Amino acid sequence: MLRDLGLGIRFAVSGGREGWTRTLLTAVGVGLGVALLLVAASAPHLLDERSARDQARAETKISESPDVTAKKSDTSVLRISAETEYRGRSIGGFLMRADGAHPVVPPGVAGFPAADEMVVSPALKELLGSSEGSLLKERLPYRITDTIADAGLVSPGELLFYVGSDTLTPANGGHRIAGYGNPGPAEEMPPILIVLIIMICVVLLVPVAIFIATAVRFGGDRRMATAGAIDPSTLPHAQTKAQIRVDESVKDVAEYVRNTAARLDPGMRVVTLKSVARDRQYASVQTGLQVGATATLLLIAAAMLVSQLEQLRERKRLLSVLVAFGTRRSTLGWSVLWQTAVPVVIGLVVAVAGGLGLGAAMIWMVAKKVTDWWLFLPMTGAGAALILLVTLVSLPSLWRLMRPDGLRTE
Incomplete structure (x- = not known):
């Protein structure tokens, strides 16, 4: 086995620049595949941790009846939900009033906020301090005294606040709680969401495999001799x-x-009447899908570039002969563009048709309606941009290979 390993290393490093490039690209492809598998394996754990944090800040249940409230004590708290929306983003929040001198505080909050004082998440603090959040600041004019620690947030970008009040009473909507932490069983992930995650991982792994196969092929000629x-x-x-x-x-x-x-x-x-409440788990999957799709497009571009450069090297003599017989370089440049564009366009058409069909089937399975048929357009535009990028990067190699010295025999 050690002899075979040593022989493989010798082949990898003895192929000159192409050999080193092939080894590097293969290592990158394998690394990306392993990273994707690790992300897929850790996704359930991440969702479980998210659910656990959400449960930790939920009020402690004292009865299955929603009408039963905790008894007033030195640690009990009156609170009411003050959640809102801002430019399509959900913002969680509560108005709170302490019943005694030692009120319970939510996870991640160091001290109970006094009247007209507010404890906010770092993301909300940043939003309120920016010009984009000027209208929201009018709605939340309270003085910020502290930020919520990670233990009290389900994600780094969560928008959440707790405001102290001296006027909240049960008569105007206050609900008394005795503490935080719901020890009940965690909410199970919907089966349709599990299927969706598996499909995403499979789709993202395919370009990785193609990239590795392309990288291994690189330099193959020397070895043979991817309102409201x-x-x-x-x-x-x-x-x-x-x-x-x-x-x-x-x-x-x-x-x-x-x-x-x-x-x-x-x-x-x-x-607003036209607003749509989205499940947090599905929103997280959508964000992950967008990031994964972007990374996949870049991987496809890298695989296409490697394949394009390899094809040009294999046709070095043919290109030189065409130039020698008067073929214009612009004509050959357009041929490179078409070689890149045709497979990508066909791939985009198949992907859009298949994606829309699969998406419609899954929407039908969960008895929902499609709210936006055109979400794929940004990715389609990115695919078109990749065609131009690969072509532009390939042109310098094309011009170099069309020089007369390509006609020399080895």
Whole structure:
């Protein structure tokens, strides 16, 4: 075995520049494949940890009945959800009032916020401090006294806040809790989501295999000789519905409505009629899919580039002969473009048709409606950009190989 390993190393390093390039590309491809498998293997654990953190900050249940509240004590807390939306992003939050001198605090919060003071997640603090969050700052005008630690967040980019209040009572919607942490069983991942993750991993692994195969082939000639309406808010004794007719042509009209509602009642929740609530697990998978798809496109571009350069090297004498017989270099340049474009265009057509069909089937399986048929357009545009990129990078090698010295015999 050691002799075979030594022989393989000798072949890898004795092939000159092409041999070293082939070995490097193969190592990169294998590394990417292993990394993808590790990410796929760790995804369930990451989702479990996310669920555990979410449960840790949920209120401790004292009864299965939602109408039963904790008894008032030195550690109990009154709170009400103040979650909101801002330009399509969900923001979690609570108004809280301590019943005694030693109130319980959520995970990741060092101290209970005083009245009109606020503890926020790092991502929300950054948003409120930027020009993009100016309208949101009007809705959350409280003084920021601290940030929520990692233990109290389910993701680094989560938008979350806790606001102290001295006016919240059970009469205006306050719900008394005794502590945090729901010891119940974790929410199981939906089977359709598991199938989706497996399909994503398989699809992302295929280009890795192609890249490795292409890398191994590199230099093969020498070896032979890849607006809005206010949502119904439950109060203890009444339920209120209100319609607000607004002009949707006004920029950020929904944010102005939410700001007005927050001034009337910080616990009032406002959502637009056309807003869609998305499951957090599916949102995480969508983000991972977008990152994986981008990485896959780059891998495909690298595989195409390696294959293109290898084909040009194999046709060195033919290219030189064509130039010697008067073939214009621009004609050969266009031929390289078409060699790159045709397989990519065919691949994009097949991918779009197959993806739409598979997506429609999965949407039908979960009894949902398609909300946007055109989400694939950015990736299609990226595929077109890859055609131009590979062609441009291939041209210097093409010009070099068309020189007269390519006609020399070895």
